[in-house]
Amino acid sequence: MGELRLMKGNEAIGEAAIRAGVDAYFGYPITPQSEVIEYLMAEKPHERTGMVVLQAESEVASINMVYGAAATGKKVMTSSSSPGVSLMMEGVSYIAGAELPCVLVNVVRGGPGLGTIQPSQADYFQATKGGGHGDYRMIVLAPASVQEMSDFIKLAFELAFRYRNPAMILSDGVIGQMMEKVVLFDPIPRWTEEEIIKMSPWATTGKPLNRERNIITSLDLQPHVQEQRNIRLQNKYATIQEKEVRCEKIACDDAEYLIVAYGSSARIAQKALDIARAQGIRLGLLRAITLWPFPTKQIRELLGHVKGILTVELSSGQMVEDVRLAVEGRVNVEFYGRMGGMIYTPEEILGVLKAKIIGE
Amino acid sequence: MAEIRLEDIIRPENLVYKKTPLMTDNILSYCPGCGHGTAHRLIMEVVEELGFQEKTIGICPVGCSVLAYDFMNIDMQQAAHGRAPALATGIKRTWPGRIVFTYQGDGDLAAIGTAETIHVCNRGENLTMIFINNGIYGMTGGQMAPTTLEGMKSSTSPYGRDVHMMGYPLKMTEVVATLPGTYFVTRQAVHTPAAVRKAKKAIRIAFENQRDNKGGVSFVEIVSNCNSGWKMRPVDANHWMEQNMFPFFPLGDMKVDGKIVK
Amino acid sequence: MTEEIIIAGFGGQGVLSMGKILAYSGIMQDQEVSWMPSYGPEMRGGTANVTVILSDERISSPILHFYDTAIILNQQSMDKFEPSVKPGGVLIYDGNGITRHPSRKDIHIYRVDAADEATRLGLSKIFNMIVLGGYMKVKPVVRLENVILGLKKSLPHRYHDLIPDNEKAILRGMEIIEEVKV
Numbered sequence: 001m002g003e004l005r006l007m008k009g010n011e012a013i014g015e016a017a018i019r020a021g022v023d024a025y026f027g028y029p030i031t032p033q034s035e036v037i038e039y040l041m042a043e044k045p046h047e048r049t050g051m052v053v054l055q056a057e058s059e060v061a062s063i064n065m066v067y068g069a070a071a072t073g074k075k076v077m078t079s080s081s082s083p084g085v086s087l088m089m090e091g092v093s094y095i096a097g098a099e100l101p102c103v104l105v106n107v108v109r110g111g112p113g114l115g116t117i118q119p120s121q122a123d124y125f126q127a128t129k130g131g132g133h134g135d136y137r138m139i140v141l142a143p144a145s146v147q148e149m150s151d152f153i154k155l156a157f158e159l160a161f162r163y164r165n166p167a168m169i170l171s172d173g174v175i176g177q178m179m180e181k182v183v184l185f186d187p188i189p190r191w192t193e194e195e196i197i198k199m200s201p202w203a204t205t206g207k208p209l210n211r212e213r214n215i216i217t218s219l220d221l222q223p224h225v226q227e228q229r230n231i232r233l234q235n236k237y238a239t240i241q242e243k244e245v246r247c248e249k250i251a252c253d254d255a256e257y258l259i260v261a262y263g264s265s266a267r268i269a270q271k272a273l274d275i276a277r278a279q280g281i282r283l284g285l286l287r288a289i290t291l292w293p294f295p296t297k298q299i300r301e302l303l304g305h306v307k308g309i310l311t312v313e314l315s316s317g318q319m320v321e322d323v324r325l326a327v328e329g330r331v332n333v334e335f336y337g338r339m340g341g342m343i344y345t346p347e348e349i350l351g352v353l354k355a356k357i358i359g360e
Numbered sequence: 361m362a363e364i365r366l367e368d369i370i371r372p373e374n375l376v377y378k379k380t381p382l383m384t385d386n387i388l389s390y391c392p393g394c395g396h397g398t399a400h401r402l403i404m405e406v407v408e409e410l411g412f413q414e415k416t417i418g419i420c421p422v423g424c425s426v427l428a429y430d431f432m433n434i435d436m437q438q439a440a441h442g443r444a445p446a447l448a449t450g451i452k453r454t455w456p457g458r459i460v461f462t463y464q465g466d467g468d469l470a471a472i473g474t475a476e477t478i479h480v481c482n483r484g485e486n487l488t489m490i491f492i493n494n495g496i497y498g499m500t501g502g503q504m505a506p507t508t509l510e511g512m513k514s515s516t517s518p519y520g521r522d523v524h525m526m527g528y529p530l531k532m533t534e535v536v537a538t539l540p541g542t543y544f545v546t547r548q549a550v551h552t553p554a555a556v557r558k559a560k561k562a563i564r565i566a567f568e569n570q571r572d573n574k575g576g577v578s579f580v581e582i583v584s585n586c587n588s589g590w591k592m593r594p595v596d597a598n599h600w601m602e603q604n605m606f607p608f609f610p611l612g613d614m615k616v617d618g619k620i621v622k
Numbered sequence: 623m624t625e626e627i628i629i630a631g632f633g634g635q636g637v638l639s640m641g642k643i644l645a646y647s648g649i650m651q652d653q654e655v656s657w658m659p660s661y662g663p664e665m666r667g668g669t670a671n672v673t674v675i676l677s678d679e680r681i682s683s684p685i686l687h688f689y690d691t692a693i694i695l696n697q698q699s700m701d702k703f704e705p706s707v708k709p710g711g712v713l714i715y716d717g718n719g720i721t722r723h724p725s726r727k728d729i730h731i732y733r734v735d736a737a738d739e740a741t742r743l744g745l746s747k748i749f750n751m752i753v754l755g756g757y758m759k760v761k762p763v764v765r766l767e768n769v770i771l772g773l774k775k776s777l778p779h780r781y782h783d784l785i786p787d788n789e790k791a792i793l794r795g796m797e798i799i800e801e802v803k804v
């Protein structure tokens with residue numbers, strides 16, 4: 001078993017980055033995720049693994065530093081919170097268009113605008129439906145514990161490189177700021193330059209005489225060529241949708257009613273589930289782990305015995321649209337949310353379930 | 361001895377100092393000893409004395425002074441991090457008769473907002489800019505700023521700023537002074553009564569220039585403390601500032617009436 | 623067994639680190655733990671609080687609205703959290719600076735005057751350990767040897783010579799805590 005530590009979610013991101021053999025982290029401070037770069041700076045990763053950590057002048061610069069380094073086949077990442085992630089969206093669109101692997105972490109806070117620094121899940125649309133311009137998708141993972149903050153760094157890089165696609169960890173102030181036990185995975189060495197050249201023959205590592213030059217771009221002046229690029233992207237996205245969906249089903253086998261939630265909300269919903277089960281209510285919880293690709297099929301499969309679904313999110317209702325698309329009107333789907341950094345209680349969720357779904 | 365009653369003391373003839381009505385009665389959210397509050401007061405006193413209250417529009421940044429609009433009794437708008445000069449340009453170009461000023465910290469003005477800062481000055485907008493340089497990101501808990509001194513510790517330079525890895529402290533005021541679009545550029549402080557008097561004079565000039573349409577930005581840097589971010593007691597922070605910040609960021613005018621003086 | 627605790631007071635009183643030591647102690651006795659702080663600018667000199675959960679089972683929500691135990695170190699926190707103690711639960715407070723004492727009759731109330739005691743002992747830095755000692759007396763959830771192990775794990779090496787003082791403070795807290803009848 002790996003090393004056991006008590007850590008904040010944000011610190012776990014930093015430690016996992018070092019252990020995952022990440023080559024570089026570029027970021028700019030913002031609450032509630034500044035501990036990521038603070039932890040990295042204190043750990044001196046340049047001495048531990050040779051990893052580069054740089055505080056950029058802005059998020060625009062951070063994401064473009066990522067764009068540059070990712071093009072050379074290096075493992076690179078950034079992290080921020082909502083307002084900073086908005087600034088990164090142009091860069092993400094370029095990265096997706098150029099089909100480059102990289103990892104972004106968004107420790108979401110309440111919006112829109114400067115909003116609050118308290119936890120929120122209101123960036124679901126931005127993360128899963130584009131955010132930047134053009135027809136692209138990001139792989140989006142939603143950790144619900146400090147353990148998953150660490151584990152998903154490794155997973156996100158695996159997926160990003162497997163599909164040459166940006167991957168995002170969509171977290172929030174609860175998971176970022178809280179401390180829990182975490183079992184750290186064993187360190188993976190950083191790739192050597194030779195390994196990178198071999199593994200990523202597309203990367204701009206310097207043109208040897210015996211290969212064609214590599215160009216990293218998202219530009220196609222000819223629309224029919226651009227359409228081919230789009231078709232290639234869409235085919236890739238279809239494969240991801242088919243193969244990479246992840247979710248956790250809790251007490252779903254005999255569930256009459258279902259809560260769908262992700263991240264910190266799933267933790268709170270789990271407490272609601274415990275209370276409900278103690279009262280004899282046959283409630284299940286489907287926790288989405290990949291938000292894109294979304295567990296559409298997995299939800300649909302439960303409709304044989306589930307009579308009604310409550311989606312809970314710390315937003316005005318974003319993921320609920322995907323739940324409704326999955327359900328296609330076959331059962332009643334209701335929504336409950338809090339906004340702006342406010343958080344519901346398990347009792348509150350249960351009350352809504354009883355009123356809107358069970359019909360008490 | 362007769363009882364001392366508050367009502368006997370609070371009388372017009374005993375008045376030695378009066379807060380400008382352009383500061384609201386809200387309790388300042390700044391740490392005790394922080395320079396932001398003094399800087400706010402000086403700006404509002406100048407706006408009051410020049411009779412500008414009804415035509416002034418202020419832009420607050422993202423930083424500790426994001427809530428400046430709670431304290432300044434004028435119309436204000438809150439910008440995205442670093443973008444205050446762009447907002448100010450939009451306002452001044454569409455309301456040329458209004459007095460427009462920006463108020464920004466070092467992270468806001470000299471890191472994320474560098475492009476806006478350089479270009480507002482390069483365009484020579486007829487604006488007043490106030491720049492609070494405390495060498496740190498106060499709001500977010502003491503991270504390194506572009507103006508953090510070499511060797512200075514912060515939460516993202518925990519072993520001291522290593523200029524080879526993190527770059528050099530940036531003298532943004534010196535940079536903008538070289539641009540033809542700035543008309544008045546000065547560096548001040550607000551940590552002693554004498555410094556406060558000088559700073560107020562500079563702020564006044566910066567607003568008068570705008571009123572008189574001298575053409576160009578009037579730019580006032582205020583070197584200030586951040587005792588929380590520096591992890592010092594307020595008085596120690598002021599001493600530290602005198603001994604370490606002022607030698608690197610020397611006080612005084614750099615450009616007056618469009619001409620470099622230093 | 624699950625113990626859900628809120629610790630609340632001023633920033634600088636060691637509220638967060640006390641929670642951290644509790645969490646570490648839980649780990650030392652193989653429990654699941656979570657530590658969720660209030661965060662943000664209000665912590666600059668203002669109020670600070672942290673929710674700590676120690677449990678033998680997987681912890682669901684790290685955010686709570688009702689607590690088994692509330693440890694309260696200033697008046698604002700008293701006003702905010704006295705109503706959040708579960709009926710039959712425990713409220714522990716330091717009387718220093720408290721103007722409105724707790725009054726609920728359906729909970730157990732204890733007073734530990736740790737601030738005064740710390741000054742008397744000349745150990746003002748580990749005031750929070752006196753409070754912790756009081757808590758450990760009333761609620762023997764974490765064992766002393768595990769707290770010491772937790773301290774060793776959470777304190778940087780250069781502070782390990784302070785551990786005996788910490789232990790002394792904990793033991794003192796166990797002695798001076800008193801039940802209050804309302």
Ligand SMILES: Cc1ncc(C[n+]2csc(CCOP(=O)(O)OP(=O)(O)O)c2C)c(N)n1
Nearest residue numbers: 030422423424441465466467468497498499
């Ligand atoms: C786009 C974006 N990135 C980051 C932040 C987080 N943030 C808020 S204030 C601040 C820096 C504040 O420092 P400074 O401008 O020096 O002002 P001070 O608080 O020191 O007065 C940062 C990075 C943000 N609000 N928006």
Ligand code: SF4
Nearest residue numbers: 391394424498586587
């Ligand atoms: S953190 Fe620093 S800049 Fe902000 S209010 Fe406190 S002293 Fe002033």
Ligand SMILES: [Mg+2]
Nearest residue numbers: 465466494496
């Ligand atoms: Mg600053």
